[in-house]
Amino acid sequence: MRTLEGQGVTKYFGGLAAVSNVDFHVDRGEIVGLIGPNGAGKTTLFNLTSGALPLSSGEITFKGQKIRGLKPHRVCKMGVSRTFQETKVFGNMPVLQNVLVGAFFGSPNRISAADAAREASQALEFVGLSAMAGNSIQDLTLVSQKRVEVARALATRPELLLLDELMAGLNPAEVSEAMELVAKIRDTGITIFIVEHVMKAIMGICERIMVLHHGEKIAEGTPQEIASNKTVIEIYLGEETHAGS
Amino acid sequence: MDIIRLFTTHRKLLAVGSLLLILIFLTTFPLYGNDYYIRLLTTILMYTVLAVSWAMFSGATGYMSLATAAFFGVGVMTTAFLEGTLPFLVIIVIGGLLASALAFLIGLVTLRLRGVYFAIFSFGFVMFIGEIVFYIDTHILHNIWGHNLTPPDPGVLLYMMLGLVVVTLVTIYFIRRSRYGLALLSIGGNEEAAKHMGINTTRTKVILFTISAVFMGAAGAIFAPAIIHIQARIAFNIFNSFLPILMAIFGGMGQFYGPVVGAFVFGYLDAALKVEFQQYFMLGFGIILILVILFLPNGLAGLVPMLQGKLGGVIAKWRKGGEAEQHANT
Ligand SMILES: Nc1ncnc2c1ncn2[C@@H]1O[C@H](COP(=O)(O)OP(=O)(O)OP(=O)(O)O)[C@@H](O)[C@H]1O
Numbered sequence: 001m002r003t004l005e006g007q008g009v010t011k012y013f014g015g016l017a018a019v020s021n022v023d024f025h026v027d028r029g030e031i032v033g034l035i036g037p038n039g040a041g042k043t044t045l046f047n048l049t050s051g052a053l054p055l056s057s058g059e060i061t062f063k064g065q066k067i068r069g070l071k072p073h074r075v076c077k078m079g080v081s082r083t084f085q086e087t088k089v090f091g092n093m094p095v096l097q098n099v100l101v102g103a104f105f106g107s108p109n110r111i112s113a114a115d116a117a118r119e120a121s122q123a124l125e126f127v128g129l130s131a132m133a134g135n136s137i138q139d140l141t142l143v144s145q146k147r148v149e150v151a152r153a154l155a156t157r158p159e160l161l162l163l164d165e166l167m168a169g170l171n172p173a174e175v176s177e178a179m180e181l182v183a184k185i186r187d188t189g190i191t192i193f194i195v196e197h198v199m200k201a202i203m204g205i206c207e208r209i210m211v212l213h214h215g216e217k218i219a220e221g222t223p224q225e226i227a228s229n230k231t232v233i234e235i236y237l238g239e240e241t242h243a244g245s
Numbered sequence: 246m247d248i249i250r251l252f253t254t255h256r257k258l259l260a261v262g263s264l265l266l267i268l269i270f271l272t273t274f275p276l277y278g279n280d281y282y283i284r285l286l287t288t289i290l291m292y293t294v295l296a297v298s299w300a301m302f303s304g305a306t307g308y309m310s311l312a313t314a315a316f317f318g319v320g321v322m323t324t325a326f327l328e329g330t331l332p333f334l335v336i337i338v339i340g341g342l343l344a345s346a347l348a349f350l351i352g353l354v355t356l357r358l359r360g361v362y363f364a365i366f367s368f369g370f371v372m373f374i375g376e377i378v379f380y381i382d383t384h385i386l387h388n389i390w391g392h393n394l395t396p397p398d399p400g401v402l403l404y405m406m407l408g409l410v411v412v413t414l415v416t417i418y419f420i421r422r423s424r425y426g427l428a429l430l431s432i433g434g435n436e437e438a439a440k441h442m443g444i445n446t447t448r449t450k451v452i453l454f455t456i457s458a459v460f461m462g463a464a465g466a467i468f469a470p471a472i473i474h475i476q477a478r479i480a481f482n483i484f485n486s487f488l489p490i491l492m493a494i495f496g497g498m499g500q501f502y503g504p505v506v507g508a509f510v511f512g513y514l515d516a517a518l519k520v521e522f523q524q525y526f527m528l529g530f531g532i533i534l535i536l537v538i539l540f541l542p543n544g545l546a547g548l549v550p551m552l553q554g555k556l557g558g559v560i561a562k563w564r565k566g567g568e569a570e571q572h573a574n575t
Pocket residue numbers: 013016018036037038039040041042043044045085
């Protein structure tokens with residue numbers, strides 16, 4: 001079953017087509033990777049999916065329901081949750097309260113304070129941060145803050161989770177931990193759409209990968225197919241020599 | 246020893262006890278305080294309502310509202326126009342409702358604006374509505390000399406304001422602890438993230454901004470007779486927007502009681518020192534405020550946990566010393 005589907009998805013910022021006529025889909029239970037050089041339009045595609053930005057044209061559906069025109073809080077209640085590339089935690093509350101917000105407001109039905117509290121501690125435990133529950137969020141490292149974002153997203157009880165560069169800035173050991181976490185989330189039955197620059201991670205956990213470049217989808221396939229795709233290699237090699245200079 | 250234990254184990258009981266004492270003091274005040282102090286206390290309580298209601302919305306969300314004076318002024322003018330036609334309690338309720346209706350409209354239009362734009366707009370709004378009401382009052386209704394209200398019984402006014410303070414504090418206490426309090430706080434923490442966690446931020450902001458204005462309007466309606474001679478330009482004095490903010494910052498917004506403490510300390514200093522020192526007062530107050538912001542980022546209320554930490558250490562040491570002594574004796 002199609003959990004998420006996009007047809008002709010297009011977003012203009014002024015004259016710039018950040019996302020241009022992209023067709024894509026994510027099936028139930030999959031982990032789908034979204035890669036591409038800086039400025040390719042990956043985050044923009046997430047923003048269109050979560051309702052943060054309106055589409056210029058095209059349509060995105062979640063379980064057959066149109067997302068176009070819906071505000072982020074509606075999309076969240078439908079079952080789509082996300083983390084942010086630039087961490088957006090609630091700096092004015094302790095760690096547990098951050099997650100509690102997701103638990104309280106994320107589900108489509110009104111939930112009791114006791115249930116929300118239980119949900120929040122479970123989510124925090126799931127990402128391995130129970131010990132930090134009472135800490136001020138600003139005392140946590142950026143890595144841990146990203147994990148809190150994951151817990152907060154999980155507390156909304158999503159069916160689809162959008163992860164935007166969860167692993168940026170992690171050391172190799174932390175990357176494997178993060179990969180385990182993603183696999184563990186999928187095992188609970190949550191479908192995952194993930195943007196990542198760490199190739200080893202994306203190749204290791206994704207069943208399918210899409211590649212964006214200048215807002216256009218230039219390739220799609222299994223990790224092996226993508227790894228041997230000429231255009232993709234050119235783009236990434238080009239970027240590396242560029243970055244290396 | 247027992248007293249120390251009482252302090253550490255029965256904190257809630259002590260809080261309720263001291264609250265009761267304060268309430269008893271305030272309610273019996275007209276029996277022994279003279280008129281000057283009764284008026285001063287009424288003013289302080291009025292500022293308490295403004296500071297606490299302001300902090301509930303603006304302190305939590307970070308949306309700096311400068312519209313407090315507008316809502317307060319609507320309350321004042323409600324009494325000015327309706328005095329004598331309806332029971333005072335009804336007028337107070339009308340004042341609160343009119344202010345909140347206004348807040349609802351402003352909220353719908355302006356709460357989409359971020360940060361400083363919202364602050365500036367709400368500031369301009371006070372000026373705008375003040376002038377509009379002034380124009381209507383003088384040119385259309387021909388109340389050229391303003392409104393002279395019947396001088397009130399200061400004791401009665403104090404009780405009314407005290408009643409409003411209690412209602413305001415109880416309501417806001419529960420709002421802060423409720424899911425709406427959490428929603429407001431998350432908007433202040435990161436509005437974009439709050440939206441993505443399922444919060445209808447626009448609706449939350451408008452509703453709670455509207456609720457905060459009820460108390461501000463009611464405070465204006467109750468306080469109006471104390472002004473005695475009312476003109477729109479006095480009723481909508483922009484200082485009523487700034488003072489509560491200073492009080493809330495001064496007292497500390499992290500704690501529920503911070504703005505209350507701020508209103509009392511500042512309100513008293515304001516009245517007591519202004520008469521004697523006049524221009525030096527604002528200077529001195531400015532210096533104190535800067536010191537508070539620099540060294541007590543959580544306001545006066547931030548002193549309490551700090552002192553508790555220090556005091557706790559001292560008590561623990563003292564206990565250990567005592568125990569060691571006992572051991573030595575055996
Ligand atoms: N809100 C916005 N307003 C204007 N332009 C934007 C906005 N958001 C993104 N862009 C532009 O759209 C293009 C795509 O940006 P996007 O953030 O989607 O890229 P990305 O693939 O996520 O890149 P990165 O790997 O650096 O995160 C970029 O050129 C960017 O400058």
